[in-house]
Amino acid sequence: MSQHPGNTLFVAARLQRGWHSQSDVADAYECHAAALGEPATITVRQVRRWESPTPGWPNKIARKVLGAMFGGVPLEDLGFVPLRPAQQHLHATPPAAGTGPGRAFREDSVRRRTFLGAALFDASALDHLAAAVTSARRYADQHLVGHLRAALDEAARTDGRTGPRQALPAALGILGAIDEIARDASPAIRRDLMAVGARAAEFTAWLHRDAGAPPHTVTFFHDRAIEWATLNDDGAMHAYVLLRKAQAAERGDAARMRDLAHAAVHGPWTLPPRARAEALQQEARAMALTGTAPDLVACTLDQARDALAQASPAEPATCTGPLCAGYNTDRLMAQSAICHREAGQPERAVSLLRQHLSGGAFAPRDRAFFTAHLAGALAAAGEPDEAAATGLSALQLAAAPHFGQALGELRRTVTVLRPYARRAAVRELRQALTVLPG
Known part of the structure; x- marks a missing residue:
């Protein structure tokens, strides 16, 4: 039976680098060791030990290789704790009273x-x-x-x-x-x-x-x-993740985006009305990206509005509460504007985004994202100076917290504005994005 959680810092760090299994870590270790000129390998058993509640302190070669693997992150930040000289003889000694797993867990967590x-x-x-x-x-x-x-x-x-x-x-x-x-x-x-x-x-x-x-x-x-x-x-949660996978799909893979959103709406489950509305909206966006006629895109957006009309009153959005509890008309209409932009109707997108950004209550992340889309729609509508000024407003919201999707849309806007690259406002936006820390 587990005594207390293992080395979650090490697990989190390797997952962030795309090493999804302990075998991946062992393979990456061998590659980095070879690059450093160290003929060193490790087994999955060793990785398992590093991910255990007592990972120990790696030897000199392992410290060198791990430093390269994790970009110089201190080993202490990967969950390894060096033993002080006075503690060496206690390394294999069972914990004394009052210093068992519970207290160790608490002290390690606070530290x-x-x-x-x-x-x-x-x-x-x-x-x-x-x-x-x-x-x-x-x-x-x-x-x-x-x-x-x-x-x-x-x-x-x-x-x-x-x-x-x-x-x-x-x-x-x-x-x-x-x-x-x-x-x-x-x-x-x-x-x-x-x-x-x-x-x-x-x-x-x-x-x-x-x-x-x-x-x-x-x-x-x-x-x-x-x-x-x-x-x-939990069928509703399964469908919701399909919706999120659709939202994560690249614009260049619109067919997959449409398949995922369609499955979320029409699969063997029942989505709550607000989540169903957002999934229908996402399907409409994918339809626009795949060249579906604008009237069919509009029909799917009408279905999204009908679904939202059936919902109980909106609640504050939380990560553990009802799915899409905070999804409301302003958000649906802002996302609908993105659909119209994808369908080649930037002027309609500009009108909707202006209306709902001015009157709606959006969280900073959402306001940055939709303002970035407004900049892109203005650029597509042939309004380069206003697009650049709007882009700078979005950048002010997105830069410090590094809201990645908003920043991605701003970079897309700069690409659309290339024919106007000599204009002062466009140049200012491009330079501001260029110097943004990665």
Whole structure:
């Protein structure tokens, strides 16, 4: 039985680099060692030891190779803890009274401030988590599940305030904790953990996408969310992840985008009305990208509005609450404007975006994203100076938190504005994007 969570920092770091299995880590280690001129290899067993609750301190060669693999990240930030000389003889000694797994877990959590976004938890919460992980069958209960939900919602708020890169460590920590605890939890608690896990995996996919991670990393977390939703017999969540996969699809792969959105709407499940409305809107966008006639695109958008009209009143959006609880008319119409832009109707897109951005209440991330699309629609409509000025407004919202999708749309706008590259406003926008830190 698991004693307490393993080295979640190491697991999170290798997942961020696309090494989805311990075998991937061993292969990457061999490649980096060869590049450094070190004839060193490791086994999956060694990787498993590094990901255990007691990873030890790597030897000199391993420290060198790990430094290269993880871009110079300090080994302490990967969960390794060097032993002080006075502690060497205690390395194999069982812990004394009062220094067992629970206390070690708590002290390690407070020290690193990363596992489960530990700043969210008071001392009693950390004690409860430690007890739950030490003996999951006995202690894993709704109290723990509630704390995991709260941690996930706080990670989502962090993303909204400061961007995906600040929220990723907590999200990955939550996933690692659920994966570890669920192995030994009772069936009822395991179901609840998988429900939170599906939400956390989908959110982690979103964060990676917005942070600019490669598509296979995003897909890995989407697939994990679908796995947990399927095991939990949660058809609505399964469909919602298909919608998110459709939203993550590249514009150049519009056929796949349409297939995913269509499956989300028409599969063997029932989406809540607000989620159904967003999925229909996404299908309409894919239809526009694949050259479907504008009147058919408009018909699908009408279906989205009809679905939204059937919904109960909107609620504050959270990561663990009802699916798409905050999806409202302003957001649907802003997304509809994007559909019209994709269908070659930029003037209509400009009109809708101006109307709903001026009157709607959008979170900073959404306002940055839709303002960036407004800049692109203005550029496509032949209004380069206004497009550039609008783009700079979007950049002010997106730059500090590094909202990746908004920045991506601004770069797309600059491409559309190439024929006007000599104009002062266009040049200012291009230069501002060029000097933006990666």
